[in-house]
Amino acid sequence: MPGLATSRRHVPYPDAGATIHVPVEVWQRSLDVLRLYGTVGSEGLVFWGGIVTGDTIQVTGLYIPAHVPQGGHVKVTADEGRWLLRRLKERDEKVIAQFHSHGGLAGHSYGDDERAASAHEGFISLVAPCFGRGVKAPKHCGVHEYDGRRFVRLSEDEVCRRIVVNGLFEERRPIPILPIVTEALKRESWLSTIASSLKRKLIG
Numbered sequence: 148m149p150g151l152a153t154s155r156r157h158v159p160y161p162d163a164g165a166t167i168h169v170p171v172e173v174w175q176r177s178l179d180v181l182r183l184y185g186t187v188g189s190e191g192l193v194f195w196g197g198i199v200t201g202d203t204i205q206v207t208g209l210y211i212p213a214h215v216p217q218g219g220h221v222k223v224t225a226d227e228g229r230w231l232l233r234r235l236k237e238r239d240e241k242v243i244a245q246f247h248s249h250g251g252l253a254g255h256s257y258g259d260d261e262r263a264a265s266a267h268e269g270f271i272s273l274v275a276p277c278f279g280r281g282v283k284a285p286k287h288c289g290v291h292e293y294d295g296r297r298f299v300r301l302s303e304d305e306v307c308r309r310i311v312v313n314g315l316f317e318e319r320r321p322i323p324i325l326p327i328v329t330e331a332l333k334r335e336s337w338l339s340t341i342a343s344s345l346k347r348k349l350i351g
Contacts, residue, residue: 155239158199163269163294166308167243169195169206169285170315178279180211181248185278189216192223192247194231194264196240208240221247222262231264244271246288248278253289255298268295271310285310 177193184191196208212227223231235242245264253276263272274289275282282288290306291298301309 155198156236156241158241160241160267160269161199161202161204163292164309165199165269166203167197167206167271167310168203169310169312171312172315173206173209174285174312176209177246178275178282181246181275181279184216184221185248185250185280187216188250188278189218190221190248190250190278192221192245194242195244195246196235196238197243198240204243206243208235208238210234219250220258242270244273246273246275248275250278252276255289255291255300259291260298263293263298266293268293272298285312 173195177195180193181191192212192214194210194212195206196210197204197206210231212223212231214221214223214227231242242265247259253274255272255274259272259274263270270293272291272293273285274291276288286303286306288306290301290310292301293299
């Protein structure tokens with residue numbers, strides 16, 4: 148575990164307005180979880196952990212509490228809260244956002260305000276409408292940012308600009324498998340030829 152001086156957890160949060168980069172794998176898995184709860188008519192909730200890099204934030208972890216289906220609301224237990232804090236500390240991450248679903252519209256309710264996982268300026272709370280059905284991108288959600296006093300819903304343009312979903316890895320071009328396999332077959336053929344020659348000499 149890194150010391151306090153090098154801990155990523157102790158880098159201050161940027162001011163409200165930071166860009167958040169989310170791996171597509173984290174985005175898709177988050178939606179899968181919310182939709183799974185939706186199949187039994189319940190709201191779901193996940194958290195994103197990450198690191199601050201200048202004026203931007205990189206999401207590096209997805210945290211899925213084991214809360215039971217609760218219908219039209221969702222609340223984690225104290226034990227789940229302790230688990231979240233412990234895992235964030237172990238992975239040296241800060242809590243970046245919460246992402247939960249509503250059965251109807253994507254507004255931020257009074258309960259959402261009161262039970263938010265964090266109250267730091269710039270904390271993001273995403274709400275997926277209709278239990279996540281039909282949601283493909285952050286712009287299809289209600290994205291709310293805490294300004295130090297209350298949660299303010301971001302405009303669609305601002306969501307598109309600030310919540311960036313991209314791949315966890317980049318591939319410049321397809322790996323040249325055919326030349327690799329061809330070379331391996333050549334080596335195998337060469338070794339086979341040597342082995343056959345040695346065998347003939349040993350036999351006689």
